[in-house]
Amino acid sequence: MQLRSNLILYGDNMKYLPHLPSGAFRLIYIAPPFNTGKVQRRIRIRATASENGTRIGFGNRKYAVQTCPSPAYADDFDDYLAFLRPRLIEARRLLTPDGSLFVHLDYREVHYVKVMLDEIFGRDCFMKALICACAGSPDCSLNRRL
Known part of the structure; x- marks a missing residue:
């Protein structure tokens, strides 16, 4: 697949990822479904x-x-990690040696995915976890009284 600027591919990314050239990206940001059950x-x-x-x-x-x-x-995924694993393996292949991967998740799956990322990339590749405060959200536990 020929890479162009401003290219948007619509559909399941597993249809396209295997056709992209290895080591082509210095930054990958993914925001997969959160597996909310809704x-x-x-x-x-x-x-x-x-x-x-x-x-x-x-x-x-x-x-x-x-x-x-x-x-x-x-x-709602019966096996969320099985859904995500091939995408993260492809992300590893697509990154340059000095590339960065940002994975946007919520509290439901983040810990399981972190362990899987350690398996795929190695624990030494982990840099930071960014935790977003959700004080304005109705679902946020910060808004609930203990």
Whole structure:
């Protein structure tokens, strides 16, 4: 597969990863599904300028908002690590020797994936864990009283 700037490949990444050249990337960022056990969907809207609109936008213009059909997926894996492992093995192959991999996960799977990453890359390759505070999220334990 020929690499080009601004190339977007749509679909399951395992369809494309094996065809990319080894050692071609200095940075890989992946944000796989979190295995929440829930159906995930992103609500999409279409805003149209309208004097009767209920949403205020740039320059105090009013917009009417319409909800659009949105894709959804079941974020529930019987064997999450088996789903993720071949993708991480491909990521290892695709990285340059001085490359970095960022894996965006939540608390459900991060510890299991960290052990798997140690197996694939070696424990000495681990650099840092970035922990994001989620104080504004309704799911965040920081918001719950003990």
